[in-house]
Amino acid sequence: MNLPSAFQIGRSALIAGQHSMTVAGNNMANAATPGYRRQRLGMVGISGPPYHGVGQIGNGVRTTGLTRAIDMALLARLRHSRADEAMLDASQRVLVGVEGSLASAGEKGLAGAVEDFLSQWSALAVSPSDPAMRGVIVEHGVGLAAQVRQLRARLLEQRSEVDRSLQDGVNRVNQLLAEIESLSDDIRAAESAGGSNPTLRDQRDRLVDELATLMGVTVVDRSDGTLDLLVGSTPIMLQGASMGVSLSITNSGAAFAVTLDGAPLAPGGSLGALVLRRADGVEQMISRLDAFALQLIDAVNRVHVEGQGLHGRTTLTSFLGVNDPTIPLSQNGLHAPVTAGTISFKVW
Incomplete structure (x- = not known):
């Protein structure tokens, strides 16, 4: 040497x-x-x-x-765990909101209001012509109806809040995808001559981490410095190019779906929780409340129609109309089915 x-x-x-x-x-x-x-x-x-x-x-x-x-396998596990955590947190927020709406339905709740209303009917049966008792049952009926309407209004507001969170989440997803795409282009250009750019990769990883909490994504690193991002088996980014996602409304607002080119996605993370809890939490509770109100109205009307007023009437006007008076009632779109039977009138 x-x-x-x-x-x-x-x-x-x-x-x-x-x-x-x-x-x-x-x-x-x-x-x-x-x-x-x-x-x-x-x-x-x-x-x-x-x-x-x-x-x-x-x-x-x-x-x-x-x-x-960095251990890429460990990082993937961490991202999936964070997506699961975000999903549970979002689910809890929605369900706590629904629980709060139900808890605010008076001191005894809706069940207590129904029980009070029905107990007044039992008291009225003892003195059916007593004006005071009749006034009390009307008052309880008005109060029960108002309570049902208020509860439904709170649930609708809860649904609107979930809808806003969904739209904000989808907007943020698209913003993140655009930023990840831009950084992937920078990384590909910076590393095209060899070497690596850890700073840009760290910046991109932070964005992917946030995206994972929103949707739950699988990350595939490519040799040219770009990424493939998949939700389940559906790619939302290929070779660093964003596919974009959107929020679609179906059934007149009754159902939401996160979509890619019109095809529904099954996201994890907080967005997945919002989609699920909107359907089986808030929307289901609204449907059950509507069904309860309809059954209560029908039950009261069925009992009420069998009686008669204190004074005879020469005319009666129904608040339920028909679509066309010239066609059979069974085809007129009534909320309760009409079946063949008999009808009786008492004249005095």
């Missing part, structure tokens, strides 16, 4: 050491930076010329580039 070769070995060691100190200092400076991944400097030995009787002696060291200290 000649003297210049010895100097070259020392020089390469100093340069590699300087780069190592720079990387170590950068790691220390960013120890508290959110989303920062610790960086490592790769090094390999430099081959030297062969020496007769000795063999090939190395010619120093050179750096090969930066890598991030």
Whole structure:
């Protein structure tokens, strides 16, 4: 080995050491930076010329580039766990809101109001012509109807709040996809000549982490620096190009769906929870309340129609109309089915 070769070995060691100190200092400076991944400097030995009787002696060291200290399999598990956590949190918020709406339905709740209303009918049966008792039952009926309407209004407001959260979530998803696409282009350009850009990859990972909590995504890293992102088996980003998602409304607002090119997605994360809890939480409770109100109205009317007023009437006007008086009642769109039978009138 000649003297210049010895100097070259020392020089390469100093340069590699300087780069190592720079990387170590950068790691220390960013120890508290959110989303920062610790960086490592790769090094390999430099081959030297062969020496007769000795063999090939190395010619120093050179750096090969930066890598991030990250376990991709562990990161994928972490993202799925965060998506599950976000899904449970969103579900809890919606269900707590529904529970709060039901709890606000008076001191005794809706069941207590119905019980009070029915008990007044039992009292009225003892003195059916007592004006005071008749007034009390009317008052309880008006109060029960108002309570049902107020409860339904609160549930509708709860549904509107979920709808707003869904739309905000979809807007944020599309914003994140656009930012991830832009960063993927920058990473591909920066790494096209070799090496890596850990800073840009850290920035992109933070966006993907947020996206995972919203939708629950599977990430596929490509060799050119871009990403594929999948919801279930459906890609929402291919080779760094965003496919975009949207929110569709079906059944006159009764059902929502997150879609891609018109096809429904099955997202996880907070968006998945909002879609599910909107259907089997808020919307189901509204439907059950509507069915209860209809059954209560029908039950009261069936009992009421069998009696007669204190004074005879010469005319009666129904508040339920028909679509066409010239066609059979069974075809007139009445809420209760009409069947063949008999009707009796008492004249006095």
